[in-house]
Amino acid sequence: DSGVTQTPKHLITATGQRVTLRCSPRSGDLSVYWYQQSLDQGLQFLIQYYNGEERAKGNILERFSAQQFPDLHSELNLSSLELGDSALYFCASSVEGLGGNNEQFFGPGTRLTVL
């Protein structure tokens, strides 16, 4: 167990809908990262937050957004869902976000299925 929690574990929804994925980092970790894992794209970095502020952005679609709250948990919002958004979404956390040299601990992931 990495100490990073994610809910829900599974999510099944329809095209056009909106969902929210939740992540709680390890105690003491200030950085939260979101990754998408699909069969054809592998593990792709989406976005990073550090102590409530956005720090880095990857190939995140405009339909997706995220935020980190004062208690450091984070939510990833996916809207206008398409079939191609079906994937495993991982959250990871690390102690610091600066320097990029810190071990990232992954949560168990949320499996999103869009029908």
Next chain:
Amino acid sequence: GENVEQHPSTLSVQEGDSAVIKCTYSDSASNYFPWYKQELGKRPQLIIDIRSNVGEKKDQRIAVTLNKTAKHFSLHITETQPEDSAVYFCAATPNAGGTSYGKLTFGQGTILTVHP
């Protein structure tokens, strides 16, 4: 941005043999290189990492080597066991600055199968 290439995509070995997975990266500013093991349907788990100020690191049956000049790093697993069967990912992180804090760029993954 950073680009990480990983080879081979699949690797099949007999129990007790060694396995080697290789990665190359493009951004010379990258200075942290973790390796993750992912079992089917599970989260990626860090198994070893190396920073740019060292050339080699070992942890029991696992070792990683880094050649910064050639921009490649490799994972070596000795005395493989069936429980080593999983997907292995390499990753690289560019240096601090700009919008690249902590952003891991992953290789495509290697499916390792260890036959008893």
